[in-house]
Amino acid sequence: xxxxxxxxxxxxxxxxxxxxxxxxxxxxxxxxxxxxxxxxxxxxxxxxxxxxxxxxxxxxxxxxxxxxxxxxxxxxxxxxxxxxxxxxxxxxxxxxxxxxxxx
Numbered sequence: 001x002x003x004x005x006x007x008x009x010x011x012x013x014x015x016x017x018x019x020x021x022x023x024x025x026x027x028x029x030x031x032x033x034x035x036x037x038x039x040x041x042x043x044x045x046x047x048x049x050x051x052x053x054x055x056x057x058x059x060x061x062x063x064x065x066x067x068x069x070x071x072x073x074x075x076x077x078x079x080x081x082x083x084x085x086x087x088x089x090x091x092x093x094x095x096x097x098x099x100x101x102x103x
Contacts, residue, residue, distance in 0.1 A: 010067055019061045026054045 030050050033043060060066040065073050 010064070011061065016061070019057060023054060023057060026050055026057075 030047055033046050033050075036043075038046070065076075
């Protein structure tokens with residue numbers, strides 16, 4: 001007797017609400033950190049870390065990467081690095097063009 005594979009079920013509304021509450025808490029922590037009188041380097045590091053966590057949670061749940069095959073997520077990493085590399089090469093050209101326009 002063979003068994004048919006069960007369909008994979010996605011998240012429920014309760015999961016989305018909990019993720020949204022978590023994201024709102026992260027935004028609240030970012031606002032509190034912005035009003036705290038921290039050194040610039042420490043503030044930047046904390047805000048960037050919280051933003052990375054927030055972006056990761058958004059990608060996992062709202063872009064449904066948590067429920068995709070792992071190969072798809074692993075393909076996104078080199079593509080993202082390639083995009084960052086291209087952006088790094090194009091930024092100086094953008095600044096040069098802005099300086100050529102004049103006042």
